[in-house]
Amino acid sequence: MSVVQLTEQPKTSEIYTAAALGALPFLRPKSSSVPSTVFELRGLRVDADNLAGYCRATGLRFGDTLPVTYPFTLVFPTVMKLMVSKGFPFAAIGSVHAENVIEQFRSISASEPLDIRVHAENLREHRKGLLVDVISEVSVGRELVWKQTSSFLSLQKTSLSGGPRETPPADEVPPPPTRTLRVDQKTISRYASVSGDRNPIHVSSLGAKAFGFPRTIAHGMWSAAAALQVIEGRIPEKVTYNVRFGKPIILPATVNLYAESVGAGWDISLKNPKKGYPHLTGTLR
Helix, strand or coil: CEEEEECCCCCHHHHHHHHHHHCCHHHCCCCCCCCCEEEEEEEECCCHHHHHHHHHHHCCCCCCECCCCCHHHHHHHHHHHHHCCCCCCCCCCCCEEEEEEEEECCCCECCCCEEEEEEEEEEEEECCEEEEEEEEEEEECCEEEEEEEEEEEEECCCCCCCCCCCCCCCCCCCCCCCEEEEECHHHHHHHHHHHCCCCHHHHCHHHHHHCCCCCCECCHHHHHHHCCCCCCCCCCCCEEEEEEECCCCECCEEEEEEEEEECCEEEEEEECCCCCCEEEEEEEC
16 A cells, blocks of 8 residues: 555545546546555644534534544545545545444544544445445554544446345334434534535535435434434443444434433434434444
8 A cells, every 4th residue: 555644634625626527437437446545644633613513513512522423524534535536436426425333442632633544445346336445543643542434335236236125114103212303404514514524415405406316415424423412421432333324314304313222332323203214323332
């Protein structure tokens, strides 16, 4: 692998320009592998105003300790830089964030200088297309404190496309939730600003319709963060947070939040309040 040392956070405005160009098929040669490049950025500092804005947008507490999902916003610009780089197997715009696994090895103070490292691996076929894992690591000095595996799906035909389909669960009237969450475009636009994730499907009605959505949709990682509201303060310092994203949350929306204690961890989910299908299912262990 070749290591590219960055001197500052990539600018998301420039990245989205590159992403838009990368979505044009005649400008993106096909690749059957992932780039060997590793991006590194050292000495990153948390911006207190950005952290406060993130907490307002997700309903999480603002304090010296970072929410377990917050480092996603710190690594996101570098993740996007990798996904628009030469040799990435598919376009960033239009790809689907299918699953996300966060491993937090200890709590992180907002005052600690952070080193980040991002690379891609494990390109594989899926019956809906191609999947690839983008690995993000956050360290303090030589100590790895946080790691994320984000699985992105490019919808296309593969050799598995004709395989058996999972039988979707029947719609059912959901039980009373732990809490209900209301989310609208104002909240998601605020999250887009503080997270840097300004994908058109989240912030533009025309952009959302271009990708087949009737209206804008909530970020999957907004959902992953907001789902922790009811158990914040009871999450172990060392924890693995695994989420799978289901049907998108079309804005504006009210969703049911469920949290169930399981041993030393939690099972959580966000579901449609009328039909009961999942928007997100997750475990903390």
